[in-house]
Amino acid sequence: MPNLIQEELFKPSKLKQEIDSWIPFLKLLASEDRQLFKDMIEKAWNYSDSIETCQAERTTEAFLLSLLVSEQRTINSLSSQIQIMREQNADAGQRID
Numbered sequence: 001m002p003n004l005i006q007e008e009l010f011k012p013s014k015l016k017q018e019i020d021s022w023i024p025f026l027k028l029l030a031s032e033d034r035q036l037f038k039d040m041i042e043k044a045w046n047y048s049d050s051i052e053t054c055q056a057e058r059t060t061e062a063f064l065l066s067l068l069v070s071e072q073r074t075i076n077s078l079s080s081q082i083q084i085m086r087e088q089n090a091d092a093g094q095r096i097d
Contacts, residue, residue, distance in 0.1 A: 015044065015051045018063045043070040 019041055026037055044051070047066035054062040 013048070013052060014054070014056070014059045015048050015063065018051070018059045019044075021060075040067050040070070043067070046070065 022037075022041075026034055029037060044063060044066045047062075047069065051059060051062045051066060
């Protein structure tokens with residue numbers, strides 16, 4: 001009789017399997033894009049719990065959505081910083097476009 005607890009412990013995660021499936025794509029990228037993609041994948045680990053709980057046939061979608069959410073967070077943060085800079089410069093009589 002198989003030990004289900006042991007099998008579960010050593011079973012590759014959905015996220016790990018998904019990332020492994022992207023390795024051929026990663027290898028074809030230019031080196032600067034390869035590093036950028038690796039950085040994005042690293043951010044996806046922040047959403048690993050969500051990816052692990054999704055349906056098996058939805059792992060790719062969950063992975064891609066986690067990347068989109070992460071990038072949107074970055075965009076929102078940068079937009080906020082730009083807005084703060086605009087307000088500070090408006091107070092100082094300067095303009096940033």
